[in-house]
Amino acid sequence: GAVVSQHPSRVICKSGTSVKIECRSLDFQATTMFWYRQFPKQSLMLMATSNEGSKATYEQGVEKDKFLINHASLTLSTLTVTSAHPEDSSFYICSARDIFQPQGAPRNGYTFGSGTRLTVV
Amino acid sequence: QKEVEQNSGPLSVPEGAIASLNCTYSDRGSQSFFWYRQYSGKSPELIMFIYSNGDKEDGRFTAQLNKASQYVSLLIRDSQPSDSATYLCAVIGSGAGSYQLTFGKGTKLSVIP
Numbered sequence: 001g002a003v004v005s006q007h008p009s010r011v012i013c014k015s016g017t018s019v020k021i022e023c024r025s026l027d028f029q030a031t032t033m034f035w036y037r038q039f040p041k042q043s044l045m046l047m048a049t050s051n052e053g054s055k056a057t058y059e060q061g062v063e064k065d066k067f068l069i070n071h072a073s074l075t076l077s078t079l080t081v082t083s084a085h086p087e088d089s090s091f092y093i094c095s096a097r098d099i100f101q102p103q104g105a106p107r108n109g110y111t112f113g114s115g116t117r118l119t120v121v
Numbered sequence: 122q123k124e125v126e127q128n129s130g131p132l133s134v135p136e137g138a139i140a141s142l143n144c145t146y147s148d149r150g151s152q153s154f155f156w157y158r159q160y161s162g163k164s165p166e167l168i169m170f171i172y173s174n175g176d177k178e179d180g181r182f183t184a185q186l187n188k189a190s191q192y193v194s195l196l197i198r199d200s201q202p203s204d205s206a207t208y209l210c211a212v213i214g215s216g217a218g219s220y221q222l223t224f225g226k227g228t229k230l231s232v233i234p
Contacts (some may be wrong), residue, residue: 006164032220034221034222042226043209043224043225043226043227044165044209044222044224045224046221046222046223049221091162093164093165095222097220109155109157109167109170109211109222110222112164112165112166113164114163114164115162115163115164117162
């Protein structure tokens with residue numbers, strides 16, 4: 001089945017530094033990548049949607065200059081948390097839509113990466 | 122604001138019993154409905170999806186959808202301790218141009234041996 005590889009799985013960084021998270025679709029081409037953030041005991045909150053070759057669309061309240069998303073190819077999307085602060089500590093998860101999924105709402109959902117636990121100290 | 126509501130639980134059931142998980146959604150035009158299971162510290166995994174009114178069965182799992190009531194549920198028969206996890210209801214709403222999922226907060230299920 002479709003697999004999305006997400007790295008790193010865990011990262012600890014100092015406040016003020018930047019962290020890059022990668023999501024790769026291993027056996028399919030991802031036309032759309034969704035980035036989520038999940039705080040403890042909370043649900044997944046959509047941060048942004050990116051389509052290959054175009055700028056990401058950010059959800060209300062998400063700073064696009066702080067969370068840089070690049071989706072330069074059909075198999076790779078990256079999220080860079082710039083100037084990270086302790087309040088950015090969270091679980092970040094990507095999910096991908098297969099380019100060959102039929103138009104319209106996906107009948108079988110999307111493939112999720114394994115998540116990245118970010119801790120900013 | 123499109124919302125997906127779930128009882129956060131925890132829901133405790135004895136091993137072998139039926140676990141019933143419920144979800145309501147605010148967007149009447151929602152298109153597709155999903156149940157994901159999430160173990161602590163892990164990413165969600167798809168359990169069921171449903172898009173037509175009625176029941177859909179897959180092994181021990183049955184999803185039920187009632188669009189008139191804006192209600193979707195998941196039944197787990199013969200619950201096992203390995204079913205203990207948080208169950209997330211997710212919806213693709215109307216006007217979701219990129220067909221993004223909106224998640225509920227999840228219901229924590231505990232199956233007691």
